Amino acid sequence: MRSLRAAPPRAAFSALGTTAVLLVTDGEALADGERLLRAGLAEVDAAYSRFRDDSEIMRLGAYEGRAAPVSPLLAEALDAALRAAAATDGLVDPTVGQAMIDLGYDRDFALVDPDGAAPAPRPAPGYWRVRLDTATRQVVVPRGVRLDLGSTGKAFAADRAAARIAALGCGVLVSLGGDLATAGPPPEGGWLVGVGDDHRAAAPGDPVVTIRSGALATSSVTQRAWRRGGRAVHHIVDPRTGDLPAPVWRTVTVAARSCVDANAAATAAIVRGDGADAWLDGAGLPARLVGHDGRVVTVGGWRSHA
Incomplete structure (x- = not known):
C-alpha cells in the first residue's frame, strides 16, 4: 500500500522485516514523529x-x-x-x-x-x-504451543504508532508493509493511497483510494512466497489445516476503523476463500478482492479513483 499524495512530509526506513512509512500533515512534527515510530517499532520487535x-x-x-x-x-x-x-x-x-x-x-x-x-x-x-x-x-500458553502474531502484530503496531504520533498535534499516516493506520486530522482532500499486490511499487491499473480516517490493510499471497517440499508456499496459513488456504483470492484489501480489524478481515478472507466477498459485505466492510484468475470483486461500498 503506497501513499500517492506528494505534499505531506514523509519518512521511510526498514523495520520489522518490511518498510515503515510515516506521513504527517505538519512538517515540524516529522522528526519527533519518526523518533516515536522508530522507538515504538523497536519495542514491538522486542516484545513479540x-x-x-x-x-x-x-x-x-x-x-x-x-x-x-x-x-x-x-x-x-x-x-x-x-x-x-x-x-x-x-x-x-x-x-x-x-x-x-x-x-x-x-x-x-x-x-x-x-x-x-x-x-x-x-x-x-x-x-x-x-x-x-x-x-x-x-x-x-499450553506447553508446545507456539504463538505467531503475524496476522495482527504489524497492524497493532501501526495503530499504536499512529495514535502516539498524532498526540504531537498533527494528522498522521503510518504504513507498515501494507498495514496502514491514520490518526488526527487528514490533509485537505484526505490521504491518497494506492492499492495493489505490492506495497513497494505501483503496477499499471492499481486503483487509488482516499482515506480520511481509520485504516486500510492488504493481505496478499504474492509477496512473501518461497518453496517448500517441492511446491510454492506463502505466509498465510489456514489454522484449520495448518496448510495453505484454497487458492481463491490472491490479494484482499479491507478498510476498517482500526488496522487490526482491517488486516484480520483481509487475512480471514483469503483463508475463507469462496464466499469471502459475501462475508465481508455482510460485515459492512469496504473491500477489494483479487482472485488468482485476475477477477476483481468490490463490496461494502468500496470506492476507488481508478
Missing part, C-alpha cells in the same frame, strides 16, 4: 518478534503451560490477536506458529530457505487454548 530468541513472546515457552507475566505492550498485542481470532471464527489464529515453522517461515523472511522438506501439516491448536488475564497481565 518470532525471529528473536530473546523476545518476550519467545520466552513464554519456558513457562511450559504455567501462568507467565507479560508486559503491558505484549498483553495489549495478545489481546488484540485473540479478539481478532474470535471475530473471524478462528480463521485468523495466533497459535499457527508451529505451522509457519513447518512451512519454512522460521526466520526473518529475507533469510528463509528457498526450498526444503516439509512435514505433514497439522491444524493449529486453537486460540481458545490461550488464556490471557488483561487485569493481572498474565497469560497461559
Whole structure:
C-alpha cells in the first residue's frame, strides 16, 4: 500500500522485516514523529518478534503451560490477536506458529530457505487454548504451543504508532508493509493511497483510494512466497489445516476503523476463500478482492479513483 499524495512530509526506513512509512500533515512534527515510530517499532520487535530468541513472546515457552507475566505492550498485542481470532471464527489464529515453522517461515523472511522438506501439516491448536488475564497481565500458553502474531502484530503496531504520533498535534499516516493506520486530522482532500499486490511499487491499473480516517490493510499471497517440499508456499496459513488456504483470492484489501480489524478481515478472507466477498459485505466492510484468475470483486461500498 503506497501513499500517492506528494505534499505531506514523509519518512521511510526498514523495520520489522518490511518498510515503515510515516506521513504527517505538519512538517515540524516529522522528526519527533519518526523518533516515536522508530522507538515504538523497536519495542514491538522486542516484545513479540518470532525471529528473536530473546523476545518476550519467545520466552513464554519456558513457562511450559504455567501462568507467565507479560508486559503491558505484549498483553495489549495478545489481546488484540485473540479478539481478532474470535471475530473471524478462528480463521485468523495466533497459535499457527508451529505451522509457519513447518512451512519454512522460521526466520526473518529475507533469510528463509528457498526450498526444503516439509512435514505433514497439522491444524493449529486453537486460540481458545490461550488464556490471557488483561487485569493481572498474565497469560497461559499450553506447553508446545507456539504463538505467531503475524496476522495482527504489524497492524497493532501501526495503530499504536499512529495514535502516539498524532498526540504531537498533527494528522498522521503510518504504513507498515501494507498495514496502514491514520490518526488526527487528514490533509485537505484526505490521504491518497494506492492499492495493489505490492506495497513497494505501483503496477499499471492499481486503483487509488482516499482515506480520511481509520485504516486500510492488504493481505496478499504474492509477496512473501518461497518453496517448500517441492511446491510454492506463502505466509498465510489456514489454522484449520495448518496448510495453505484454497487458492481463491490472491490479494484482499479491507478498510476498517482500526488496522487490526482491517488486516484480520483481509487475512480471514483469503483463508475463507469462496464466499469471502459475501462475508465481508455482510460485515459492512469496504473491500477489494483479487482472485488468482485476475477477477476483481468490490463490496461494502468500496470506492476507488481508478
